[in-house]
Amino acid sequence: GDARHVLGPLVESSAQRLGIGDEVALSKWDSGASVEDVAREDAVLANAVAQGARANLAAADVTRFFRAQIEANKLIQYTLLATWRRTGYAPPHAPIDLTGTIRPELDRLQTKMIAELADAAPVLESKECAKDVARAVGRYAFEHQFDLAHLPVIALDRAMAGFCRVY
């Protein structure tokens, strides 16, 4: 139905955002910086609320959504870093510029996600919101042949849990 149509792009973008989390984790492995950067989180949320307002999205809906996106990103990072710490090494990679390259990439993706959030806004009013979201993630997993217990899917459920007003 309609929910399926409008939630698909948001789920795809959320998965893309989590994929960038892999890069962020590698940069933090190299720099030794903490996963959590509260000042950056505040900047991400403030920017999202401002962009959301121009798309007629309520601050509460935008904040709840991007908070969950950030929490899911940290889940990915903590899991990857712990895995690398246990083995003693991370996958080989070229130097990563978090502030010059990765965060601007997250910012560009966010602009796209605000538009997708606006397209999906009618689902917020549905009593089936949470079910629709859970099914949208399930469809993504099925299409990509990911097991539901696979970390990217677990993180995607976490990331999308902020979409609905009640989840």
Ligand SMILES: O=C(O)C(=O)C[C@]1(C(=O)O)C=C[C@@H](O)C=C1
């Ligand atoms: O930019 C970072 O340093 C990230 O780790 C990414 C991110 C995010 O999801 O936007 C996640 C955790 C940090 O607390 C801040 C922001």
